[in-house]
Amino acid sequence: MSYIFESLDTFVTWLQHLSISSIINTYWFIFFIEIPRYYLLEIIIVTYNILTYRRLEKKRFYARFRLFKDNPLVTILVPGKNEGKNIYKLVKSLAEQTYKNYEVIVVDDGSDDYTPLICSDLEKHGFIDLYLRCGVRGGKASAANYGAYHAKGKYIVHLDADSSLDRDAIEKILMPFYLDPKIKAVGGTVKVRNYKDSICASMQAIEYLKTIMVGRQVTNTLGILHIISGAFGAFEVETLKKIGYWDIGPGLDGDITQKIRKAGWKVSHASDAVCLTNVPVKWKVLFKQRLRWSKSLIRFRIRKHRDILYPNRNWSLSNFVSNMESIIFDCVFNYIWLFYFIGLITNFSNHIFEVMLLDFLIRLCLAVVAFGVILTVTERKREELFLIRFLPLTSLYTGYFMRIVRLIAHTKELFFFSSYKDPWNPEKTSRYAQLERA
Amino acid sequence: MITIQNNNNERRILLLDSQFNLEESPDFPEYLFDAVFIFNESVEQTQNILNDINPITSQKCCYKPLFVARSLEGKMGDYASVIDGYIDDWNDKDALNKVEDIINRRNELGLNTPEEKILSSNQLFVRLTRFLIIRNNLIMHPVLENGSSSGYVIPIYNLFYKLGWYKLSESFVFVQSMVEKGYFRTTQFLNRIYLCPKCQHSHLLYIESCPKCNNSMIHSEEVIHHFRCANITPEHTYNFGGQLRCPKCHQMLHHIGVDYDRPATVFTCDVCNNSFLQAKMQALCSNCQSVSDVKSLVPINVYVYEITKEGIYAITSLNIGFSIYTEFHDNFLEFNRFVNRIRLLAEQKFSGRILGDVLVGKIWIIDSTSATVRNRAELLAQVCQYFPNNKVSAANNITYINAIATDYKGDQEQAVLDFQIMLSEAIRAAAYVLRPGEKICYTYMKLEGNGSNIDDFLNDLNFVATNPDDSVDYDPNAINPNGDRQVDSPLLKDDGTVETEIEAIDLNKPAEVPNDTEDTQESGNTSFLNKVKDSICHIFSSH
Numbered sequence: 013m014s015y016i017f018e019s020l021d022t023f024v025t026w027l028q029h030l031s032i033s034s035i036i037n038t039y040w041f042i043f044f045i046e047i048p049r050y051y052l053l054e055i056i057i058v059t060y061n062i063l064t065y066r067r068l069e070k071k072r073f074y075a076r077f078r079l080f081k082d083n084p085l086v087t088i089l090v091p092g093k094n095e096g097k098n099i100y101k102l103v104k105s106l107a108e109q110t111y112k113n114y115e116v117i118v119v120d121d122g123s124d125d126y127t128p129l130i131c132s133d134l135e136k137h138g139f140i141d142l143y144l145r146c147g148v149r150g151g152k153a154s155a156a157n158y159g160a161y162h163a164k165g166k167y168i169v170h171l172d173a174d175s176s177l178d179r180d181a182i183e184k185i186l187m188p189f190y191l192d193p194k195i196k197a198v199g200g201t202v203k204v205r206n207y208k209d210s211i212c213a214s215m216q217a218i219e220y221l222k223t224i225m226v227g228r229q230v231t232n233t234l235g236i237l238h239i240i241s242g243a244f245g246a247f248e249v250e251t252l253k254k255i256g257y258w259d260i261g262p263g264l265d266g267d268i269t270q271k272i273r274k275a276g277w278k279v280s281h282a283s284d285a286v287c288l289t290n291v292p293v294k295w296k297v298l299f300k301q302r303l304r305w306s307k308s309l310i311r312f313r314i315r316k317h318r319d320i321l322y323p324n325r326n327w328s329l330s331n332f333v334s335n336m337e338s339i340i341f342d343c344v345f346n347y348i349w350l351f352y353f354i355g356l357i358t359n360f361s362n363h364i365f366e367v368m369l370l371d372f373l374i375r376l377c378l379a380v381v382a383f384g385v386i387l388t389v390t391e392r393k394r395e396e397l398f399l400i401r402f403l404p405l406t407s408l409y410t411g412y413f414m415r416i417v418r419l420i421a422h423t424k425e426l427f428f429f430s431s432y433k434d435p436w437n438p439e440k441t442s443r444y445a446q447l448e449r450a
Numbered sequence: 451m452i453t454i455q456n457n458n459n460e461r462r463i464l465l466l467d468s469q470f471n472l473e474e475s476p477d478f479p480e481y482l483f484d485a486v487f488i489f490n491e492s493v494e495q496t497q498n499i500l501n502d503i504n505p506i507t508s509q510k511c512c513y514k515p516l517f518v519a520r521s522l523e524g525k526m527g528d529y530a531s532v533i534d535g536y537i538d539d540w541n542d543k544d545a546l547n548k549v550e551d552i553i554n555r556r557n558e559l560g561l562n563t564p565e566e567k568i569l570s571s572n573q574l575f576v577r578l579t580r581f582l583i584i585r586n587n588l589i590m591h592p593v594l595e596n597g598s599s600s601g602y603v604i605p606i607y608n609l610f611y612k613l614g615w616y617k618l619s620e621s622f623v624f625v626q627s628m629v630e631k632g633y634f635r636t637t638q639f640l641n642r643i644y645l646c647p648k649c650q651h652s653h654l655l656y657i658e659s660c661p662k663c664n665n666s667m668i669h670s671e672e673v674i675h676h677f678r679c680a681n682i683t684p685e686h687t688y689n690f691g692g693q694l695r696c697p698k699c700h701q702m703l704h705h706i707g708v709d710y711d712r713p714a715t716v717f718t719c720d721v722c723n724n725s726f727l728q729a730k731m732q733a734l735c736s737n738c739q740s741v742s743d744v745k746s747l748v749p750i751n752v753y754v755y756e757i758t759k760e761g762i763y764a765i766t767s768l769n770i771g772f773s774i775y776t777e778f779h780d781n782f783l784e785f786n787r788f789v790n791r792i793r794l795l796a797e798q799k800f801s802g803r804i805l806g807d808v809l810v811g812k813i814w815i816i817d818s819t820s821a822t823v824r825n826r827a828e829l830l831a832q833v834c835q836y837f838p839n840n841k842v843s844a845a846n847n848i849t850y851i852n853a854i855a856t857d858y859k860g861d862q863e864q865a866v867l868d869f870q871i872m873l874s875e876a877i878r879a880a881a882y883v884l885r886p887g888e889k890i891c892y893t894y895m896k897l898e899g900n901g902s903n904i905d906d907f908l909n910d911l912n913f914v915a916t917n918p919d920d921s922v923d924y925d926p927n928a929i930n931p932n933g934d935r936q937v938d939s940p941l942l943k944d945d946g947t948v949e950t951e952i953e954a955i956d957l958n959k960p961a962e963v964p965n966d967t968e969d970t971q972e973s974g975n976t977s978f979l980n981k982v983k984d985s986i987c988h989i990f991s992s993h
Binding site for chain 1: 673675677678679680681682683684698699707708709711713714716725726727728
């Protein structure tokens with residue numbers, strides 16, 4: 013007990029000796045990189061969005077009117093392997109939709125459990141319009157392509173089998189297509205359904221709110237949205253056909269967004285179209301998932317779609333900025349952070365405890381600010397308030413855990429091409445993907 | 451040519467070689483011949499003759515042995531089932547034996563009288579089953595026949611189905627009811643087949659069709675998955691001058707399993723362009739042209755049936771549920787329905803809705819050893835006619851009459867007395883059915899007490915009284931007031947064997963007996979009986 017008080021005492025005396033400039037000097041990474049990008053920018057954009065809400069609302073009203081007048085057939089495409097147990101929950105939430113003109117296509121990518129039985133039964137009873145099945149696993153991209161080929165709708169809504177939708181989600185995600193005819197793909201907001209399952213899930217819930225609900229609203233407003241989540245995204249079928257549907261993943265959602273952007277179309281984000289999904293509840297599973305996601309940055313943005321960065325005929329500022337933004341902030345600054353962190357430890361080896369504690373406190377303050385932003389944006393404040401108790405942990409989660417995961421993933425991918433060995437894709441397809449550098 | 455010849459056993463054989471209207475010919479009455487031999491060498495002509503001369507259409511040749519020319523052996527198709535032998539000469543040893551066998555068996559079973567005309571499909575089945583019993587063909591083995599109505603058919607039934615005598619559903623109902631009653635038993639399971647739900651025919655065409663529009667213009671196609679670009683589309687999109695080329699990345703496909711594979715097959719409807727994994731299977735009936743889902747087809751288990759001993763006893767007797775009496779006499783009820791009716795009347799009686807007494811009269815015949823004798827058709831016919839306003843039933847060697855005793859003045863005792871008188875008259879009128887040593891008796895039961903003893907009452911129906919209210923002994927001079935000939939039924943002993951009564955063979959006995967005086971006396975008696983009946987009929991009302 014006394015040890016804690018002594019430590020706090022030394023911390024306070026240490027603090028008293030610090031000036032503002034020395035704090036900024038010490039935590040330059042936070043003040044010059046993280047705050048402007050992740051906090052200041054967000055506050056400005058969200059404020060801007062709130063101020064222009066009225067003008068947008070009118071546009072959205074007319075867009076909704078045109079949507080229901082046009083009433084296009086929407087294909088809801090659900091590829092997956094061994095997802096039979098989740099399908100019923102999904103189709104139940106689909107049956108509740110305010111937008112009714114849709115068909116459901118479930119693609120079974122070589123399931124080896126009871127999925128075929130469950131799905132053909134659901135098909136017989138009319139919950140599913142078409143159930144497609146591949147006898148052998150071909151990977152998520154091939155499953156999605158198989159379903160997309162049979163889609164009769166004007167738009168495809170791509171869903172993960174373990175997700176379920178708010179009852180107005182389909183309507184909301186289709187609206188941007190009628191706001192701007194150049195928009196050919198729209199991402200929805202993905203939230204965590206099982207946020208009470210474990211601390212790990214709760215942390216991800218906060219992360220999803222910050223990076224997807226707020227973060228993508230910001231990049232969308234700036235016109236540099238670079239990903240449409242695979243769990244919930246809408247695409248125009250004509251455009252999908254032109255760009256050749258999905259390519260091999262992992263991270264095929266980011267890849268297809270890039271392809272649409274490269275083709276000269278716009279992508280958008282509907283932060284009010286909410287989809288709930290289950291996230292990993294164990295840190296180990298989360299770690300593996302994030303390794304896979306992070307590798308796709310190197311594989312697609314730096315390798316496959318590097319031509320976006322070249323000043324050629326096809327060059328566009330927004331695509332360039334969009335790609336550079338994610339490369340710099342997610343990859344380059346990560347390595348810089350590593351050196352910054354090492355420097356911090358070596359320079360302040362005497363006061364390492366005090367330095368880390370202050371770092372923690374600064375991040376906590378920022379997290380509170382960020383949570384305030386989340387609460388101004390979200391439509392379900394009461395549920396989200398539950399997460400406030402986990403705010404102290406976010407500084408550890410985003411500040412350290414996520415950075416370390418990304419560092420490992422990027423290093424592995426940069427030097428060892430490890431995403432081609434990921435069992436997430438069948439080996440036969442990965443082999444070709446690697447040969448083609450695709 | 452048509453003629454009658456005696457064979458070596460002094461049996462008369464009707465010989466014919468061409469179509470002949472035997473039924474309406476007065477020259478060849480039923481009793482003039484014992485067997486039929488069609489000596490025509492042509493298959494078609496013989497079949498035409500057999501269309502007239504068979505157990506169903508010909509009452510004269512009903513169960514008689516039927517032979518055709520030896521050269522036709524194996525060529526007669528379904529007709530073979532009504533043919534007893536293929537012979538060149540009616541004095542053939544086999545033919546002689548066969549004729550004797552059949553005649554003896556008919557006598558044994560008491561089926562030696564001419565049958566009535568067929569009026570319902572159930573009579574037809576009973577007739578055919580009796581035909582089989584006489585031939586001792588107790589196993590009915592369905593055969594798988596090309597061109598038959600329901601795939602597996604019992605040949606003799608199928609012949610008459612083809613001749614248009616019944617509907618398929620009727621034959622299923624008949625066989626099923628026989629099995630339920632224990633008259634047939636299944637000995638071997640053959641197959642489980644599916645029939646058209648509308649017409650029970652087996653001639654179904656199976657059609658794969660689109661689950662959405664039910665059209666059968668569909669085609670199936672394999673799907674090719676190209677690994678390197680994850681393109682997965684039907685095979686025709688890859689077709690490029692006989693080679694396979696990916697429509698997405700325009701690379702040639704080389705080696706299955708290495709750069710591409712075929713993970714699935716998908717159906718596409720050419721009409722509505724719908725894609726589906728499993729085509730809907732439908733069955734088109736080539737008989738009634740209805741299209742039904744394969745799930746709604748009627749499953750039928752095909753068994754080999756054997757006619758049981760009870761079956762032989764029941765089918766050769768008139769007690770069979772759908773006997774001719776249910777169709778001829780309005781007031782005849784099958785016994786289980788009769789019991790239900792008594793139960794219903796009892797309920798009404800105990801709840802006060804019927805004022806009169808519920809009575810059940812019982813008439814039975816005992817032989818010289820005081821054992822009851824099987825019900826005789828004539829007795830039942832006589833009772834049915836005698837009590838036209840009362841329900842009549844027969845079972846357990848007893849004939850039952852149901853009555854509600856009340857007259858217009860509500861004098862119940864008088865009404866019960868009248869019922870007794872009428873029963874006495876009835877057994878006297880029916881005394882002509884008796885044989886030497888036999889005695890016809892009656893008693894009656896009156897429903898009394900309250901609702902609790904109804905089961906005892908119904909149970910008592912099964913037993914005869916040791917002291918009958920009245921009885922009439924055998925009288926050689928008794929004649930049938932209606933002038934019908936006497937018919938005998940076989941006796942069934944306790945061990946199940948059928949015992950023939952010698953007297954029963956003497957068919958024409960009652961016809962020989964009457965002389966003028968007795969005739970006038972009898973006719974007077976009949977008119978008296980009718981008078982009594984007329985006067986009493988209005989007293990007994992039946993529901």
